[in-house]
Amino acid sequence: MKSVELFAGAGGLALGLSFAGFNHGAVIEWDKWACDTIRENKASGFPLVRDWEVFEGDVRTFDLAGLSGKVDLVSGGPPCQPFSLGGKHMGRKDERDMFPAAVRVVGTLAPRGFVFENVKGITRASFANYFQYIILQLSYPEIIPKPDEDWTDHLTRLERHKTSGKVNGLTYNVVARVLNAADYGVPQRRERVFIVGFRSDLKTEWAFPKETHCLDSLIDQQWVTGEYWERHQVPVAERPDISERFADRLPRLRQLRFPYARKLKPWRTVRDAIAGLPDPRHAGGRGLFHDHTFQPGAKAYPGHTGSPLDLPAKALKAGDHGVPGGENMMVMPDGSVRYFTIRESARLQTFPDGFRFHGSWTETMRQLGNAVPVALAHRIGGSIAAHLLSEEEVQLKETLTGRHP
Known part of the structure; x- marks a missing residue:
């Protein structure tokens, strides 16, 4: 299955998803040192990494037209500094807020699914409305902000669309949950929020994996x-x-x-x-x-x-x-x-x-x-992959039996 990794960092999320069976058509990261880490492992022939296409640069300027064929998954960890407890808490006002770029990529590539990770701080009360705004943008990535439209006005428009019951256009069923990595076998008490979405035309019912x-x-x-x-x-x-x-x-x-x-x-x-x-x-x-x-x-x-x-x-x-x-x-x-x-x-x-x-x-x-712990990324990615493969099997059976349109 083909995937695109945004804000890759040193590759923790990308590695875990590779273990889960995803092949990254592009791995995008702006930081030179992190890119060098991936490039050096690629040059040494480290398994999974050696076939990655690494692009050093800003996701916002990356040419998505160069990605041929369907994309099964878009993934990444947008910079956490705008929402971190240790940062300046500027949220959407922080120029490092890359969620708008993530939404743009999802809307352009229309992947079958996506997974994004960020700090738990993004869910706290001071960011509650903006977090809801992120979820709704990812749910309806084709409903983009109008020129000079304030984000709260765009949020209102998205809320109206959601409550209208309209399902036309590109839409996603999105869920989010704070996970403690220790509950999944990572030797670290690391609480992070994961946002997962599946394209609404898929026959997929998904929930976060149970703790192990x-x-x-x-x-x-x-x-x-x-x-x-x-x-x-x-x-x-x-x-x-x-x-x-x-x-x-x-x-x-x-x-x-x-x-x-x-x-x-x-x-x-x-x-x-x-x-x-x-x-x-x-x-x-x-x-x-x-x-x-x-x-x-x-x-x-x-x-x-x-x-x-x-x-x-x-x-x-x-x-x-x-x-x-x-x-x-x-x-x-x-x-x-x-x-x-x-x-x-x-x-x-x-x-x-x-x-x-x-x-x-x-x-x-x-x-x-x-970084995202590799083992946790593997656990979540494996569950996503299993559901995407299951959906492919359903479509194939419908096609073979003549029940598929």
Whole structure:
């Protein structure tokens, strides 16, 4: 199935969708460093990436006419800075708001489906109306703003069209949900909003995939059965004391063994993610893994505490020393802290070990902090692909039986 990737960054979403069976006819990204990361992996023959057509430039000026044939999926992660809690909160007034460009691409290419990712902050109250505006624009991408039409007036026109019940023209059935990556096997508590749409002429009923992992299963394996510590060969004397935040759950877990939670896998932790990687503070074995270099200078202080080793990491952020919550450093068993290496961060974002990053540690951490976890993209993309393929089978059967117009 053919896809087009917008705002590709270092390729996390694109990689996950490739694993799900999508072939990217174009991968578009304006940032040179991120493009270099993809180009270097392409040149080295990294699977999936080697056939990508990478276009470095602004999506708004990209010539869509060069994309021949039908497009099954348009995907991408529009820049999050306009809506991020750590930004200036300018939303639609921010020149980096690329949702209008995403709508234009959908309206021009008329793909069978699309998926876009952004920060959870876009759903908060201050952006509620604009978020609804984005959803309605993606639902009716051919109803474009008139010259000099204010966005609120355009929103009103879209609302009237929706409530009129008219289904003429290019329309999409759109759903959006905030997902926690940890609930899908990513070793990181990363909440992001995903917007998914299917062209309304398709016979498709779709919902976001169910969660596969949960916190209670992790607590059960750590503090009831001990399976977690045994798996990592952590002696009893070296196991940490249970956190007060989980202590109140133990009686219930011990009594019931939490049968529902045990149907799901345990959340993956930082310890799970970095298993097999040597300590970057020691030279021995470090060279076996690319981008696994120790970065000195990590310090803990109030509000800058790092990620515990035996829980999913905090959500990685685009930055290095200046990340306010210490999201890009880990807390060691002895209470000391150190920065995640690039390779450790890549594992937290579920990039394959063979995928390399271009640029300095600062630049690479920016790429990683902005990325979509590959495993989560694969999970969502796989579900979308299955429904698109199923719809193709239905159309084929109708054609063969003469019931197709």
